[in-house]
Amino acid sequence: MSIHHHPSEELLLDYAAGALGEAWSLAVATHLALCPACRRTVGRMEAVGGKLLDDIAPQPLTDSARDAVMARLDEPVGKPESIAPAAPAGGSVPHLPRPLRDYVGGDTDAVAWRRLGLGAYQALILTGDDNVTARLLRIPAGKPVPTHTHNGLELTLVLCGAFSDATGHYGRGDLQEADENLEHRPHATPEEDCICLAVTDAPLRFSSFAARMVQPFIGI
Amino acid sequence: MADAQDRSAFAALFEHFAPRINAFLQRQGSDPAQAEEVVQETMVNVWRKASLFDPARASASTWVFTIARNLRIDMIRKASRPEPDMMDPAFVPDADPPPEEIIVRNQTAGRLKDAVAKLPQAQQDVLRLAFFEEKAHPQVAEELDIPLGTVKSRIRLAFKSIRSEFGDPS
Missing domain, CATH: 1.10.10.10 (Winged helix-like DNA-binding domain superfamily/Winged helix DNA-binding domain)
Structure with a gap:
């Protein structure tokens, strides 16, 4: 597998610095699970954080803070962190990598799809971000999403199948960063349905009157 | 029970890192009380996770930075930080690096x-x-x-x- 479309460095830097909201981070972290190259970049960015930590002028703590920490060193350690939701039997590779699989509560077979019309389906994903929407989209093989542009930022991460538009071909692990400057008509490729994670902070702006008419009813 | 040698090594780490994490968090806008809480939790985590620290992958200060960053998101922003899991069967590992790497x-x-x-x-x-x-x-x-x-x-x-x-x- 080879990934051709990566998150921008601004996005990776905000993720590395801890400044990126949860829903955007879900798309970035799920891309990172599939992309060793971006993990290396984030590692370098974290090292910049480490350097800034080394260089900062220290600000002493109270003696009681130090004593409180030293007193806790012998505390029994609680249970290890969460256990991954079971991977599919037979050792096959899940379609949804962690952390996305944790948010969905299982792999693609556990998704509660809701019909969007035109053969497409969606499933909303709950995160702690109120102003940003994360959803899984399933576009039928060979079918288009109506031409649209974006009112804000939209991240689309391909998990199954592929789509293409005027900007290129997007397969598993590829991430498209779209804003109001991109008007496109993504098309699922004919081999299989395309499943994507889409994260956006504003509704899409469809170009066609018909698509705009149904938009309030399908909530996209 | 931790032995005395580990404790004195940890005390030295505390002297170095705790005041720096404190300054870092306050620089990011945390008030002194919040910052102190996160510093304490970070240092306790450094102690508990010391066996997971791999100096071939990151420097100590980078590792401490990532622990403090995650605890700040958790304790101050009250949010979760999604992260990949290298034990996940869907995780794509880096190709084996050559020895010189x-x-x-x-x-x-x-x-x-x-x-x-x-x-x-x-x-x-x-x-x-x-x-x-x-x-x-x-x-x-x-x-x-x-x-x-x-x-x-x-x-x-x-x-x-x-x-x-x-x-x-x-």
Whole structure:
């Protein structure tokens, strides 16, 4: 597998610095699970954080803070962190990598799809971000999403199948960063349905009157 | 029960890192009481996770930075931080690095310092703001009084230089 479309460095830097909201981070972290190259970049960015930590002028703590920490060193350690939701039997590779699989509560077979019309389906994903929407989209093989542009930022991460538009071909692990400057008509490729994670902070702006008419009813 | 030698090593780590994490968090806008709580939790985690620390992958300060970053998101922002899991069967591992790459990684911390120090001041400022100010890039642009496109291009240029310093394809 080879990934051709990566998150921008601004996005990776905000993720590395801890400044990126949860829903955007879900798309970035799920891309990172599939992309060793971006993990290396984030590692370098974290090292910049480490350097800034080394260089900062220290600000002493109270003696009681130090004593409180030293007193806790012998505390029994609680249970290890969460256990991954079971991977599919037979050792096959899940379609949804962690952390996305944790948010969905299982792999693609556990998704509660809701019909969007035109053969497409969606499933909303709950995160702690109120102003940003994360959803899984399933576009039928060979079918288009109506031409649209974006009112804000939209991240689309391909998990199954592929789509293409005027900007290129997007397969598993590829991430498209779209804003109001991109008007496109993504098309699922004919081999299989395309499943994507889409994260956006504003509704899409469809170009066609018909698509705009149904938009309030399908909530996209 | 921890032995005395480990404890005195930890006390030295505490002397070095705790006041720095404290300064870092306050620089990011945490009030002193919140910062102190996160510092304490970070240092307790450093102690508990010490066996997971791998000096071939990151320097100690980078590792401590990531622990403090995650606890700050958890304790102050009350949010979760989604992260990949290298034990997940869907996780795509890095191809086995050749032996010389492992040696190079051991020197990463020092080389990165040099690489960052060599960056033009304007690029260093943009990186510093991204970590300390937790601002959206339009606000960083406003603070530095430069157009947003310039912030983005400085970030790109900074990491292009850092990557070429490490011989990565860019």
